[in-house]
Amino acid sequence: MPQPVTDLLDVDTLLSDEERAIRDTVRTFVDKRVRPEIGQWFEDGTSPKELAAELGELGVFGMHLEGYGCAGTNAVSYGLACMELEAGDSGLRSMVSVQGSLSMFSIWKYGSEEQKQEWLPQLAAGEALGCFGLTEPDYGSNPSGMRTNAVRKGDDWVLNGSKMWITNGSAASVATVWARTDEGVRGFVVPTGTPGFTATDVHHKLSLRASTTSALYLDDVVLPASAMLPGATGLSGPLGCLNEARFGIVFGAMGAARDSLDTALEYATSRIQFDKPIAAFQLTQGKLADMSVELYKGILLALHLGRLKDAGRVRPEQISIGKLNNVREAIQIARTCRTILGGSGITTEYSPLRHANNLESVLTYEGTSEVHQLALGQALTGISAYR
Known part of the structure; x- marks a missing residue:
């Protein structure tokens, strides 16, 4: 073995x-x-x-x-x-x-x-689940255009709007919801049992099927003043949270890639064609070698960023390098591993195609590849190309 x-x-x-x-x-x-x-x-x-x-x-x-x-x-x-x-x-x-x-x-x-x-x-x-409401149906990569708003009414806040593609949404007991106010974007801690708050699940997904994905709706949701997060004003608050989550993706994507490669390697050494394991063929070994190189590069990049983060020195554009590279390479590894599995690879018995389907979502959530390319472009040139 x-x-x-x-x-x-x-x-x-x-x-x-x-x-x-x-x-x-x-x-x-x-x-x-x-x-x-x-x-x-x-x-x-x-x-x-x-x-x-x-x-x-x-x-x-x-x-x-x-x-x-x-x-x-x-x-x-x-x-x-x-x-x-x-x-x-x-x-x-x-x-x-x-x-x-x-x-x-x-x-x-x-x-x-x-x-x-x-x-x-x-x-x-784990006694309660939480979710994070930033993305909106018409404002994904551009959260500054959000329409969800919070208006003061006496000592309370009244929230109206909607959020989309929210992991854990319908299962959550509490939601962090970001909304536009007269003083800029602010975050609110919203118990999901609050009147006017509803969550509906997204169905017919081809990706992240073993995950709860929801839309959130806020219809005159009344919250006390104490529900507002006092330490976050403007988009720096939610974007700082996203940078934390992206760090986990840098490592996580390599887990999907590693599992795909382990699965393909085990299959290739046991599947016999033309009287020998398909791992004995040069084309198969070339695939395995190239994929292992990209896997190792991604793991070492993740560890480097982890050490920088532990030292308090990691920067957002460095996380963008990790997210852009590791997810992009992981999805290619998963797809290539599926080819080694042949027809067997299209069933749920083997993991690579499931990983590839899931990584289609990871490729675009918490910053699409294009957004991370632009973040790196700005870091390199000093020029923002977002607008």
Whole structure:
């Protein structure tokens, strides 16, 4: 039996004992809990509700945050957990990164002490799910055009508008909703049971099928003044949250790529054609070699960004390099692995095509490839090409 492809460069030597232990714990959970079921979940378009509590018990929700029941791990450990979760399925990693890096981070970074005490322990334990309402039906890559608004009415705020493509939306107990106000864009902590708040699921998806994706509607949602996040004014608030989530994607995409390559390698060494394993053919070995090179480059890039983040030096354009490269390469690896599997690769029995379908969403959410190209172009030239 061939060794997993990630042994080729002795990546483990770059990790601490604690980082390896966290990675292995999450890998074991995915192997035992997710792999036996994920093909059926994807086919059925379901995400088991009990997973939230199990992931909370595992300790991955908000694991890189300090206090309030969070584990307080370093950024690399969080990234490695994302890699293992996405090796299971991108939808699983999406649930965790939206919970921790968007919902929880927005409250942890910008919220009042009362908001933190009320919500973070519940979210960390998986007793509640959170979602993050920024994207709108007509304003995806351009959040500055958002139409959702919040108007003061006495001591309260009244919110109206809608959000689209919201992970965890209909399953969430609390939503961080960003809205336009007279003083700029502000964030609000919205309990989903508030009158006027509704969420409907998006169906007929070809991607992220084992994940809850919703539209949010706010119709005269009345909130007390204390619902506003006091520490965030303008778009820097939500964009700062997105940078946290993109960091998890940099690692996560490599998990999907690694699982695809491991699957293709196992299949190629056991599938016999013309009286020998298809792994013995030069064309197959060329594919495997090229894919492993791109996988290693992506993993090393992710680890480098993780070390920069732990040192407090990572910049948004550096995260853009990671997101742009790693998702783009991961989807190509998954597609190529499907070709090695031949006709068998189109079934849910094997993971590469499922990963490729999921990565179609990862390619465009939290910044499309084009947006990250423009972010890098601006960093290189000093000229913004967004308008």
